[in-house]
Amino acid sequence: MTFRVRPVTIEHHREPLGIGESAPRLSWITDTAIPGWSQRAYEVEISNPVTGELERTGQVISTQQVLLPWPGGTLASRASRAVRVRVWGKDPDPSPWSEPTSLETGLLDTSLFSAQAVSPQLPPTGSAGEPAALLRGDIDLSQQVAEHGRILSARLRATARGVMTLHLNGTTVGKDALNPGWSSYAKRLRYRTWDVTGILHPGANALGVHLADGWYRGFLGFSGLRGLYGDTTAAWVQLEVLHADGSYSLGGTDGTWRSMLGPVTRADIYKGQSTDTRLLQHGWDEPGFDDSAWTPVTVQELDPAVLVAPDAPAVRETQLVPAIGQLASPSGATLVDFGQNLVGRLRVNLPAAAAGQTITFRHAEVLEDGELGVRPLRAASATDEVILNGEAMVWEPEFTFHGFRYVQVDGWPGKLDLDALKAVVLHTDMVRTGDFSCSDEQLGKLHENVVWSMRGNFLDVPTDCPQRDERLGWTGDLMAFAPSAAYLYDCSGMLTGWLADLAADQHPDGNVPVYIPWVDVDPSMPPLGAEAGWGDAATVVPWTLYERYADPGILERQWDSMEGWVAAMLRRAGDQLEFASGGFSFGDWLDAAAPDDQPWAARLPWQAVATAYLAQSARIMRDTAQVLGRAADEQRYAGLFERCAQRYREEYATPSGRGAFPSQTAYALAIRFGLLAPEQLEHAGSLLAAQVAEDGFHIGSGFLGTPHICDALVQTGNAATMWRLLLQTECPSWLYAVGMGATTIWERWNSLLPDGSLNPGGMTSFNHYAFGAVADFLHRRVGGLAPGAAGYRRQRIAPVPTSGLSWARSELHTPYGLASSSWTLEEGAFELEVLVPPSTSAEVFLPDGSEPIVVAAGKHRFSCAFQEQEAARSAQAFDTV
Incomplete structure (x- = not known):
């Protein structure tokens, strides 16, 4: 087969688990090297993995393939479907079916939000950031499994007023950072969904939340204010377990949960984080942990109408950057250079040094007179610190992020090995296009x-x-x-x-x-x-x-x-x-x-x-x-x-x-x-x-x-x-x-x-x-690559070359596939190579002032003589705002 269809994408979701749409739109891309290929028709198949039911559109004569309306029945909460598509070009035979894409809706019915928001009872500690809290609760599924059969699947849904890391049975849930992020909290509080089937036990389970202020209660803005959204953080966690008989067991945050201070004694996005590793609570997120000395949580009001499924991927680690050098400042401070101004935090291999030793890391983008340039940070101290407990371990502050190229390290025991420090790059986990x-x-x-x-x-x-x-x-x-x-x-x-x-x-x-x-x-x-x-x-x-x-x-x-x-x-x-x-x-x-x-x-x-x-x-x-x-x-x-x-x-x-x-x-x-x-x-x-x-x-x-x-x-x-x-x-x-x-x-x-x-x-x-x-x-x-119609269904290729450049290239993964414009200029000869995705066309403007050329999908080459003045006049003919 000379053409194939990639898996269907669901709305703009990178991971369509727990989505908020009851009729999500569908898109797909066809890969083919056939010149001029264009979709003539398609067929979508939607299968229900629980009932085995199938819905098929039959062959639909249409060239559309981007954000098509959902062709099946309206989805209810917790609905799961597998979607695949096949397409036809001008020939009578279709492509093979695409690999199926699994999607699952979240809680579209607000009555299904049964957990309660809970807050830790913790005293404030000062102006550099409040401590993070540990919250935990136990859930025993033995009776439910006995009555309703084995566990088919389990979903954990969670959000917070603050930022949190989730734990289940001693395992950190997901790879998300600073969850649930920052939104218009009072009107749109995002909850996220994780598949935890593989780490849930049929008997005793322990859920844990590590909760910090984040944007909700931490310092925010440029006036030194904090607690602008509220004076109390809270976590909301709901565990939903599907059994063999089709019933659900529910658990999550409620008044039985307990909390206490953890090893993070100070956590703030602007100020930084302090961790005392001597206070680590080993096993706190595992079944059987003795939390009798912990404090009961306080149940908070939370209107389920404000809970919304996210549109975007989570913030995650996207790159690990090694240090490239070590400097001694004029004052004698130790400075580490990562060679790139980036955003994230450090991951540190802590040495097995004397318990009680404090290591401090202060971050900045630039140096000023050879010292760390902290003046532009204003009141953001951007300082993390860790107190050692005598054991070697990997440490990373989880409730803050910094913009930095340089880090000043104070208190490191012995000689600093640059390999002990890595910069963790954080951002919303978007796909590069x-x-x-x-x-x-x-x-x-x-x-x-x-x-x-x-x-x-x-x-x-x-x-x-x-x-x-x-x-x-x-x-x-x-x-x-x-x-x-x-x-x-x-x-x-x-x-x-x-x-x-x-x-x-x-x-x-x-x-x-x-x-x-x-x-x-x-x-x-x-x-x-x-x-x-x-x-x-x-x-x-x-x-x-x-x-x-x-x-x-x-x-x-x-x-x-x-x-x-x-x-x-x-x-x-x-x-x-x-x-x-x-x-x-x-x-x-x-x-x-x-x-x-x-x-x-x-x-x-x-x-x-x-x-x-x-x-x-x-x-x-x-x-x-x-x-x-x-x-x-x-x-x-x-x-x-x-x-x-x-x-x-x-x-x-x-x-x-x-x-x-x-x-x-x-x-x-x-x-x-x-x-x-x-x-x-x-x-x-x-x-x-x-x-x-x-x-x-x-x-x-x-x-x-x-x-x-x-x-x-x-x-x-x-x-x-x-x-x-x-x-x-x-x-x-x-x-x-x-x-x-x-x-x-x-x-x-x-x-x-x-x-x-x-x-x-x-x-x-x-x-x-x-x-x-x-x-x-x-x-x-x-x-030279511009949209000529929505979604690049038509491209406008109109580079503006100059004798000062010998080549340039733009390439883009459009909603229809890869498009590119690549040109070279040598001794007055201009060469252009264009890649037009399937089902699209391109209008090509050459810099010799000739009439534009319309081409269909495929690779195309063009050449012409180049004169700077003529090229400037030709560029005038192309105009897009």
Whole structure:
């Protein structure tokens, strides 16, 4: 057989166990080398492994294969099914059936949540973090097995107000970290499901929870506050055992459970963790353990209506990084260098040294004057410590994470062996989907740095930074970065869940908080109005997910949220769209020209930025309404877009297209958001190029303008200027940080000054992905692979080569399979190789100005002569926003 179908995927789930959908959508990918192959029909089979019943669709004539509606009966709670598919091309014979995919629903009926939330009775210990608690309970299944037969399967479902590690019969359950993560706790508390059939006993069993503050009760934000969600942590655990007769035995947290302090004497995400290994409770999570000296738990109220199944994979270890060197600081401190700014924690082989010896590990991203650079961390002490008990063991702090490259080690007994320390990289366990590479080593390193910054900040919540006392899900950062993120990793599930939190935390008037999940981390800060660019995450992120993953469902789900945001912005704009109410606004945050202590002081007034972004959201709403078949809404938002564009033209541009406040952002937003009349566009492009030249070919924009600069230059025939800007190595530029040794994207263009000193401002991070939004341009225009239709059902291949590069490549695992665009340039000869996935097509634009070529699935090669000026004009013909 020359074509086969991969196993079906269920919604956006990587692991469809305990899912929250009663009619989950299905997708599949066909692998074949047959040129031009396209699906003509499919057949789905759904089997019930308990009853043996089969449901088949029969042959369905359809080319659709991404997020198809569930073709079977609606699923109840705890339902299990196996799904497989076969497909037909133009030939009469189908493919073989795919390997079956097993799925299982969670508890869709809230009445099935029978366990109780329980809290430990523990005293607080101080301002550096509270102790973690051990909670345990015993469950004996002997009688149930005798009455109902052997155990067929067992599922453990759990969540917490706080973060926890689960234990069953002496075994840690799963490989998840910081479970259940951070969500809008009062409205959406995620529970996860584990298959524990293999570690459950038919007789006595012991369940255990190691519970710490996490985001729920720990320090949060930048004002030194803690306990913002509540003053008491709690765990909820439910064990469900299916017997041979079809009945269930249930157990879990209730008033019989007991708790006590464990070896973790201090646990906080910002502050770090302290562990006294002398206090280890051996066997505490095993049957028969004597817990008579432990304290009874307190039962807490928990509304089962807030419990939701997760959309995303859990946070897990994704890489183990060895140390590359050891340094002695000027003060004599021992510093360990891991060679990469990363996010996670240490795994340490502790020596068998004298009991009572304390080893301290302090983390930081950079060095300052040869010492650990902790000033940018502000109040996040990022310090872990362990007290030895005299035995050699492997130790890893389980209730914290740090952003770091360097670790200062104090108190190590004897000589430190670097092999004793490893860095555990943590983030949401997403699948890597896209890559980019090119002949320019620094440009390739820039892209690698973007990847590391995404990994570090996509840890359950898409955060601004992972190291200092902040780590919040700032909406503006993600709004800018979402297109890059959706290419690099399959973040569809994670961002679907985050958008649900956004909708849950959205204010009744439609205003979107500036970070999600929302909690007031600084009551002294005056309330913000509808914040342009930040709140626009409500429209931009769902549209990006639709564009990249072909998911109209996310648009339908978020429609009310999207409408609410645009209504909030309209109220702030006023009847004449003048944004005359004033007040503070972030605007083009961290414009390269802004003073270090005034990151909001951009060259373009925030009112102009707000007008442009309101227009962009109106256009997204227009296009979303078209996708969803809302004709009246489509017309209404089309009218709003035109009003916004007219307002921008009248207030912020002259009739010729000159900006009233000349800046790179002013021209880029006007060009990319379609705010100018055709007769203004070319002149505006020339003025943008002139502005870049006037700025010394340095970047001159902030968070909201930067993602659009390169595209705006190319779109208006100024590719040569774009290349000088993109390959600039002096500050401010993308490659300046690369030249200074950066291994992630910096928050500021000058987070590290040319003399190697740290930026003097009070807000300096070395791991922020916002300016890494340029990766989307690298993928689409340098490598040349862009979506031409939702989910890359059609690709638009339009690289913008330059004589400064000899080759570049973009490749992406799309919802239809692997697509790639790879080009070489040698002595004026341009060669392009394109891989088009089955069931898709591609529109290819060559840099010689010839007419685009449409090709079907398969490998294709093209060649043409290359001239820099002709290529710049050719690049103008390709335009996608």
